[in-house]
Amino acid sequence: MTPEIKIKVLVVDDEEILRDRLKRLLEMDDYEVITAENGPKGLEEFGKFQPDLVLLDVKMPGMDGIEVLERIKKTDIPTEVFIMTGHGGVETAIQALRKGAFDYLTKPVDYDELEINMKRAVEQRKLQKQLDSYVQDLEAVHRKMKIQQAQLLQAAKLTAVGELGAGVAHEMNQPLMAISSHLEILLMNPAISSDDKIKEKINKIKDQFVRLGTIVKRLHEYSSGRTGNYFNESVNRPVQDGVYLFTQQLKDHNIEITVDLMEDLPKTYIDRYQIQDVAMNFLVNARDAVDAAFNQQVGGKVHVFSKMLAAQNCVLVGLIDNGIPIQEGTESELFNPFFTTKPVGKGTGLGLSVCYNIVKNHNGIISFTKIKDNRKVFYFAIPVDKNKNLAEEANLVKDINEELNKL
Ligand SMILES: Nc1ncnc2c1ncn2[C@@H]1O[C@H](COP(=O)(O)OP(=O)(O)OP(=O)(O)O)[C@@H](O)[C@H]1O
Ligand SMILES: [Mg+2]
Numbered sequence: 589m590t591p592e593i594k595i596k597v598l599v600v601d602d603e604e605i606l607r608d609r610l611k612r613l614l615e616m617d618d619y620e621v622i623t624a625e626n627g628p629k630g631l632e633e634f635g636k637f638q639p640d641l642v643l644l645d646v647k648m649p650g651m652d653g654i655e656v657l658e659r660i661k662k663t664d665i666p667t668e669v670f671i672m673t674g675h676g677g678v679e680t681a682i683q684a685l686r687k688g689a690f691d692y693l694t695k696p697v698d699y700d701e702l703e704i705n706m707k708r709a710v711e712q713r714k715l716q717k718q719l720d721s722y723v724q725d726l727e728a729v730h731r732k733m734k735i736q737q738a739q740l741l742q743a744a745k746l747t748a749v750g751e752l753g754a755g756v757a758h759e760m761n762q763p764l765m766a767i768s769s770h771l772e773i774l775l776m777n778p779a780i781s782s783d784d785k786i787k788e789k790i791n792k793i794k795d796q797f798v799r800l801g802t803i804v805k806r807l808h809e810y811s812s813g814r815t816g817n818y819f820n821e822s823v824n825r826p827v828q829d830g831v832y833l834f835t836q837q838l839k840d841h842n843i844e845i846t847v848d849l850m851e852d853l854p855k856t857y858i859d860r861y862q863i864q865d866v867a868m869n870f871l872v873n874a875r876d877a878v879d880a881a882f883n884q885q886v887g888g889k890v891h892v893f894s895k896m897l898a899a900q901n902c903v904l905v906g907l908i909d910n911g912i913p914i915q916e917g918t919e920s921e922l923f924n925p926f927f928t929t930k931p932v933g934k935g936t937g938l939g940l941s942v943c944y945n946i947v948k949n950h951n952g953i954i955s956f957t958k959i960k961d962n963r964k965v966f967y968f969a970i971p972v973d974k975n976k977n978l979a980e981e982a983n984l985v986k987d988i989n990e991e992l993n994k995l
Pocket of ligand 2: 869872873935938939940
């Protein structure tokens with residue numbers, strides 16, 4: 589149900605008796621009324637009070653009604669203005685109508701006539717107000733839909749990547765098996781097994797083959813287990829997997845990566861593939877930041893770590909990079925959907941917002957902090973006790989930031 593909207597009226601007239609009479613009558617009819625005794629005061633009240641209707645005397649000392657009308661019409665405040673003229677003021681009335689007045693009244697004002705005209709204006713105002721509020725509601729729904737649509741798109745994108753991964757893994761399996769058996773046959777050949785140089789080369793091929801096999805296996809796992817499967821396990825595994833899939837790319841970009849995952853990290857209740865997503869999003873962002881700073885020249889560094897925070901009983905995973913700094917003034921927006929500083933076509937601005945949702949669903953927290961030597965850490969923490977929600981720990985982010993600032 590639409591709440592009853594009270595109509596606001598501003599009366600601007602230098603004659604006190606008329607002002608007060610109109611105020612009294614209008615208030616009896618349940619209008620909200622404010623008065624002003626001259627043009628400048630009227631404009632001041634107009635800005636503050638934002639009335640729906642203005643009753644404006646034309647002849648006032650100083651600024652006259654026509655000028656006040658002009659100034660009112662230049663604002664964005666939606667309002668209807670009634671001009672009150674003395675006898676014989678037809679020309680002024682026509683001028684006022686041309687300048688956007690709703691109607692004119694001749695003085696002395698006939699209250700009944702005024703009321704009828706005001707009701708007309710009020711109806712128009714009410715309709716306009718309702719229309720505005722419908723438009724606002726519609727815009728809000730539209731904004732929400734856009735965000736949901738983009739999140740769906742992101743989910744669809746991830747699913748597509750998953751499906752592609754599964755397809756590639758499947759297709760690669762057979763040739764890999766064939767290569768493997770051919771290598772074994774070669775190694776069994778006495779002519780080869782007695783030649784150390786050839787044997788060494790074949791073993792190198794075998795090493796690379798094993799690596800390829802691992803990638804295919806990871807891709808397959810990544811694509812087959814993407815949907816909310818929570819298990820009690822160490823976050824090290826998905827972080828390591830994410831790094832593994834990304835190592836070559838970082839090398840290609842001349843970025844040095846170091847990894848320091850704490851051994852015997854307590855297990856946490858996680859969806860491995862979602863945590864891997866977070867790690868990979870961090871890695872992609874770090875790669876972009878480092879690329880932007882070093883233009884693929886040597887010097888870019890990324891460090892991935894995990895550790896236990898005993899006092900807070902949670903595990904912390906962080907990624908440090910020495911790429912371009914976070915843009916000044918954008919700090920509070922980084923996790924918002926669509927927020928990106930990357931060129932059109934490069935970033936969708938959804939990476940960190942997806943990470944935020946994932947970590948939130950794990951009862952964790954996600955954040956970042958600048959540290960010395962122009963570096964920054966993006967990190968997330970997951971509680972060891974899955975029933976605890978880290979978002980409720982008041983000083984956690986502050987404590988972690990302090991800890992990280994020592995690095
Ligand atoms: N390691 C980082 N260094 C500097 N700025 C970063 C880093 N990570 C994120 N940002 C900033 O946060 C913004 C949002 O990141 P987010 O991952 O959400 O979107 P994106 O990387 O721009 O696009 P995509 O949807 O492709 O991930 C980035 O555009 C960038 O300005
Ligand atoms: Mg990103």
